[in-house]
Amino acid sequence: MDRRKFLQSSAVAAGLTAAARESLGAIAEGPAKRVGVIGTGWYGKCDLTQLMNVAPVEVVSLCDVDSQMLSEAADLVEARQASKKRPRTYADYRKMLAEKDLDLVIIGTPDHWHALPMIEAVKSGADVYVQKPTAVDVVESQAMLAAARKYNKVVQVGTQRRSTPHLIEARERVVKEGLLGNVAFAEVCCYYHMRARENPPNSDPPANLDYEMWNGPAPMIPYCGLQHPRRWRAFMEYGNGIVGDMCVHMLDMVRWTLDLGWPQRITSSGGILVDKDSRANISDTQTATFEFDGLDVVWTHRSWGDAPDPDYPWAAFIYGDKGTLKMSVNKYEFFPRGGGEKLSGTPLFEYDKYPTDVTDKDDLRLEQHVASAIRGHMLDLLANIESRGRPVADIEQGHISSASCILANLSMKLERTLEWDAENHRVVDDDEANDLLARPYRGPWEHPDPDNV
Numbered sequence: 001m002d003r004r005k006f007l008q009s010s011a012v013a014a015g016l017t018a019a020a021r022e023s024l025g026a027i028a029e030g031p032a033k034r035v036g037v038i039g040t041g042w043y044g045k046c047d048l049t050q051l052m053n054v055a056p057v058e059v060v061s062l063c064d065v066d067s068q069m070l071s072e073a074a075d076l077v078e079a080r081q082a083s084k085k086r087p088r089t090y091a092d093y094r095k096m097l098a099e100k101d102l103d104l105v106i107i108g109t110p111d112h113w114h115a116l117p118m119i120e121a122v123k124s125g126a127d128v129y130v131q132k133p134t135a136v137d138v139v140e141s142q143a144m145l146a147a148a149r150k151y152n153k154v155v156q157v158g159t160q161r162r163s164t165p166h167l168i169e170a171r172e173r174v175v176k177e178g179l180l181g182n183v184a185f186a187e188v189c190c191y192y193h194m195r196a197r198e199n200p201p202n203s204d205p206p207a208n209l210d211y212e213m214w215n216g217p218a219p220m221i222p223y224c225g226l227q228h229p230r231r232w233r234a235f236m237e238y239g240n241g242i243v244g245d246m247c248v249h250m251l252d253m254v255r256w257t258l259d260l261g262w263p264q265r266i267t268s269s270g271g272i273l274v275d276k277d278s279r280a281n282i283s284d285t286q287t288a289t290f291e292f293d294g295l296d297v298v299w300t301h302r303s304w305g306d307a308p309d310p311d312y313p314w315a316a317f318i319y320g321d322k323g324t325l326k327m328s329v330n331k332y333e334f335f336p337r338g339g340g341e342k343l344s345g346t347p348l349f350e351y352d353k354y355p356t357d358v359t360d361k362d363d364l365r366l367e368q369h370v371a372s373a374i375r376g377h378m379l380d381l382l383a384n385i386e387s388r389g390r391p392v393a394d395i396e397q398g399h400i401s402s403a404s405c406i407l408a409n410l411s412m413k414l415e416r417t418l419e420w421d422a423e424n425h426r427v428v429d430d431d432e433a434n435d436l437l438a439r440p441y442r443g444p445w446e447h448p449d450p451d452n453v
Helices: 018-029 042-054 067-080 093-098 115-123 138-150 165-175 211-215 241-258 368-387 395-414 431-435
Strands: 033-038 057-063 088-090 104-107 127-130 155-157 183-190 265-271 285-292 295-302 314-320 323-328 332-336 343-345 418-421
Touching: 018 368, 033 042, 033 093, 042 057, 042 067, 042 104, 042 368, 057 067, 057 093, 067 088, 088 093, 093 115, 104 115, 115 127, 115 138, 127 368, 138 395, 155 368, 155 395, 165 241, 165 323, 165 332, 165 343, 165 368, 183 241, 241 285, 241 295, 241 314, 241 395, 265 395, 285 395, 395 418, 395 431
Parallel strands: 033 057, 033 104, 057 088, 104 127, 127 155, 183 295
Antiparallel strands: 183 314, 265 285, 265 418, 285 295, 314 323, 323 332, 332 343
């Protein structure tokens, strides 16, 4: 990406305001942002390469606990960036951040490693792009928000539905125009068969993986091959199951589309109801109801069987008294009640500008509809870094969506509805639930404290 092409990027298609595009112009005239990446696996590289596609950055540092993955990422950066410089590599994010020479840090680690590096990154003086969900427990996520505000850093969360061009269009064209009428109910769902079904035996970690550091603050469970790479979501020790992985996107999309804040009550039920033989310990079936003021949003996932609507296996459905809006990563459709014009939209593909969307090999290739969304998300982040504003998926918005999903899992575990006091970040009259808002950390790692970040 050279500077002359920077402003020919997908800024307008990504839904950026005129002020944001002006901020991007200022970036184009200034020095290249110095970038570091913590977690150089699939999505860490995907986020990084899309940033490199739209902005004149210099990638100076990479960090990963898998030495092979780290070396391959350094090869990729060296080949692609304009300077052809090879980035420095680190096995410990603390050593990378101690250099204090980065403007922007991308965090693409497994979920259990989001909080500590993000907090340390803003302390070091960097702005941050952190993948969703923000954290594994509510207090971690709260501490991330507190750190961003204390150190006055811009933090974008990877809930990129907010920067997806066809979904921006649906929000503006349908919701903002009032075509839905009164809205009092929404459904969000995922019916992908994405839960691990294997039951592999314990084994030694590969020589290139520092499994002790990979576990970090999470419980040390025996390595079995499912943990790394990319399959750690089979275990609640490292994440929040399909709710934390997929509901967070769709719930966040509905919250953004309808301008919703915190839910007041959260109820969830489910468990491992079908696949009882695999090693995975996340639910294969779960329903959660998020009660907002005058509106319920109901989540369902099943990692077995068929989707009720085969065109929308991972989606949101917003119901109004004047019509229904269906939204997914692949399209949106609006159906007015009683006749009238149906509206629809599809993803923005930019193969002419970004041929690597097609030509990249498997460990970099996204579903192609996601590429323009990540580019828009990165442009929005850069614009707000320049203006010192709040990006579209600001850490506070990411915290609300992520913590709501974590609370859904706590509700399922405790088998009762949780009433949430957002101002005090407590479950009302439920000491047992409040004791679960922060998970135990494995030593020597210490759980972050929102009041002392």
